[in-house]
Amino acid sequence: GAGVSQSPSNKVTEKGKDVELRCDPISGHTALYWYRQSLGQGLEFLIYFQGNSAPDKSGLPSDRFSAERTGGSVSTLTIQRTQQEDSAVYLCASSSQGTAANYGYTFGSGTRLTVV
Amino acid sequence: AQSVTQLDSQVPVFEEAPVELRCNYSSSVSVYLFWYVQYPNQGLQLLLKYLSGSTLVKGINGFEAEFNKSQTSFHLRKPSVHISDTAEYFCAVRRSGPGAGSYQLTFGKGTKLSVIP
Numbered sequence: 001g002a003g004v005s006q007s008p009s010n011k012v013t014e015k016g017k018d019v020e021l022r023c024d025p026i027s028g029h030t031a032l033y034w035y036r037q038s039l040g041q042g043l044e045f046l047i048y049f050q051g052n053s054a055p056d057k058s059g060l061p062s063d064r065f066s067a068e069r070t071g072g073s074v075s076t077l078t079i080q081r082t083q084q085e086d087s088a089v090y091l092c093a094s095s096s097q098g099t100a101a102n103y104g105y106t107f108g109s110g111t112r113l114t115v116v
Numbered sequence: 117a118q119s120v121t122q123l124d125s126q127v128p129v130f131e132e133a134p135v136e137l138r139c140n141y142s143s144s145v146s147v148y149l150f151w152y153v154q155y156p157n158q159g160l161q162l163l164l165k166y167l168s169g170s171t172l173v174k175g176i177n178g179f180e181a182e183f184n185k186s187q188t189s190f191h192l193r194k195p196s197v198h199i200s201d202t203a204e205y206f207c208a209v210r211r212s213g214p215g216a217g218s219y220q221l222t223f224g225k226g227t228k229l230s231v232i233p
Contacts, residue, residue: 004159031219040125042225043160043206050219091159095219104150105221107159 002026004108006092012114013082021077021111023092030096032075033105034067037089046090049075082115089113118143118209122224129197130232137192137227139207149190150208150221151181160206166190167212177201202231 005024013019025032034046045059049069060066064083069075079086089112093105123138141147148167152160164175171183181192190207207224 033219033221035223040225043208043221043223045220045222048219056220093160104152104162104165105160107152107161109157109159 004092004094004106006090006108006111008111009109010112010114012116015084015115016081018078018080019082019113021079021090021092021113023075023077023108025073025075025092025094026106027073028096029094029106030072031094032069033093033095034075034077035091035093036061037091037110039088043091046077079113082113084115087113087115118147118211118222120207120209120222120224122205122207122227124227125225126228126230128230128232131199132196134195135193135197135201135229137205137207137229139190139192139224141188141190141207141209143188143209143211146212147209148212149181149183150210151175151179151190151192152206152208152223153177154204154206154226156203163192163205197229197231199231199233201229204228 007022030051032049035043037043047067048056064080067077089110091110093107095105119142121140129135150165151163153163154160163179164173166173166183174180179194204226206226208221210221
């Protein structure tokens with residue numbers, strides 16, 4: 001597509017439920033990133049996918065968080081047993097290269113997650 | 117590891133006045149530097165980037181930034197702001213060479229620019 005697409009744009013869930021957030025990157029972009037934007041905290045790196053390489057999961061805050069990327073394209077971020085502190089905007093970005101990249105990422109509009 | 121400090125969380129400025137949004141970074145290695153803008157309920161959009169060469173970088177919407185290696189700063193400026201510039205601005209860095217984590221952007225906490233009519 002023309003840009004990075006994220007769905008849903010908004011999600012309200014009850015504490016303890018599982019949620020799935022979807023990211024559809026720009027076609028041909030081999031690198032995909034998830035960031036979390038919490039109020040007043042800036043952007044926090046969560047996970048990075050590059051082609052068929054093993055993802056870098058070093059930013060995932062707990063084992064309740066997981067992500068996968070199918071066929072080198074669409075990615076799903078899953079949060080199990082959601083907690084109120086998980087409330088944030090989850091941003092996905094893609095870029096045309098990985099470690100050799102010097103280009104800015106292209107970000108999606110984000111999914112605003114509210115845990116009640 | 118890299119870190120980014122945006123010294124002002126909020127900056128109010130009158131329309132047509134100049135503005136400077138400050139960014140300082142810390143890194144033990146060479147870095148690339150970026151400024152992003154986020155309009156309400158939207159994702160981040162790249163304003164400009166410094167990779168190498170001239171330390172004065174021009175971006176979209178009339179913004180520019182100057183890389184100062186000795187002061188480890190990358191301040192964003194615009195000589196005359198418009199109402200439409202009201203948004204949140206993020207400074208970001210990444211290491212410039214290959215290696216673990218070199219792809220990862222580290223962001224500051226953002227500066228909210230409010231342009232007053």
